[in-house]
Amino acid sequence: MIQVRDTNFDEAKIFIPDVYADARGYFKESFSKSKYAALGLRDEWLQDSVSRSKRNVIRGMHYDMRMAKFVQVLLGRIFDVIVDVREGSPTYKRWQGFELSGDNHHQLYVPRGFAHGFLAQSEDVIVHYKMTAEFDPAQERVLSWRDPQAGIKWPLDGEPILSPKDAAA
Numbered sequence: 634m635i636q637v638r639d640t641n642f643d644e645a646k647i648f649i650p651d652v653y654a655d656a657r658g659y660f661k662e663s664f665s666k667s668k669y670a671a672l673g674l675r676d677e678w679l680q681d682s683v684s685r686s687k688r689n690v691i692r693g694m695h696y697d698m699r700m701a702k703f704v705q706v707l708l709g710r711i712f713d714v715i716v717d718v719r720e721g722s723p724t725y726k727r728w729q730g731f732e733l734s735g736d737n738h739h740q741l742y743v744p745r746g747f748a749h750g751f752l753a754q755s756e757d758v759i760v761h762y763k764m765t766a767e768f769d770p771a772q773e774r775v776l777s778w779r780d781p782q783a784g785i786k787w788p789l790d791g792e793p794i795l796s797p798k799d800a801a802a
Contacts, residue, residue, distance in 0.1 A: 637672050641729045644744035645715055648672070652738050661738060663705060664763065674742060676701050678763040683707075686753040686760070691793045693750015694776040694783075694802075700766040702743040704751075709758035710734035711751040716776060716783045719746035726782040735759075748776040750799075752787055775802040 638647040648669070652661045662668070664678075684692060696718055704713060716728040733739050733751075743749045751760065766772070775798060778785065787793070 635668060635672060640715075640731075641727070642715070642717060642724060642744070642747070645729070645747065646674075646742045647731065648674070648740040648742065649738060650740065663740075663761070664703070674703070676703075676765045678703070678765060680764045680767045682762045682764065682768070684760045684762075686758045687794070688753055688756050689789065689791050689794050690753040690758075691750060691778050691787070691795055691799065693799065694748035694778055694780070694785075695750060696746075696748040696774050696776065697766060697769070697772045698746060698774075699772060700764050701745045702749055702765075703740060703763040704733065704743060704749070705738070705740040705761050706733045706735050707759040707761055708735045709753065709755035710736070711753055711758055711760065712788055713741055713751040714749070714785055714787075715741070715743050716748040716780075716785070717746065718748050718774075718776060722746070726780070728783050728785050730785070733760075748774075750778060752789065752793070754788070754790075775799060777802040
């Protein structure tokens with residue numbers, strides 16, 4: 634049975650799927666439309682993407698107000714962060730961080746109106762994203778990973794590695 638855990642935000646959730654492990658490794662369903670819909674996740678997913686990162690890479694904080702995301706780590710470990718960027722929201726610019734890893738199998742539902750990013754905490758990280766809108770660079774926005782209002786406390790071990798876009802945010 635899939636477990637659902639609340640976060641500091643009513644709309645954001647952590648899902649933990651059933652994992653069947655034995656001497657060979659493990660098997661899990663990473664997503665089932667009917668099973669997740671029964672738990673309240675009824676979004677229509679239009680695009681899947683995968684990123685690969687090395688230790689100390691920060692990706693984000695990206696958002697598209699049309700887009701929700703469903704994020705899980707296939708390999709490695711990340712410190713995953715969401716920030717409410719809905720102006721007028723009572724939780725505007727508040728953040729929460731989560732450990733997602735290939736070992737804990739936690740999946741994060743990122744609602745529309747939240748910026749999302751992560752810090753790669755292992756040598757090799759592969760992250761899988763489901764999205765409710767196709768990527769459109771004209772719609773994407775970037776919140777600085779060190780936005781002073783959000784005040785994210787990144788557990789960095791050394792200098793972050795950033796894309797030019799993320800460094801300039």
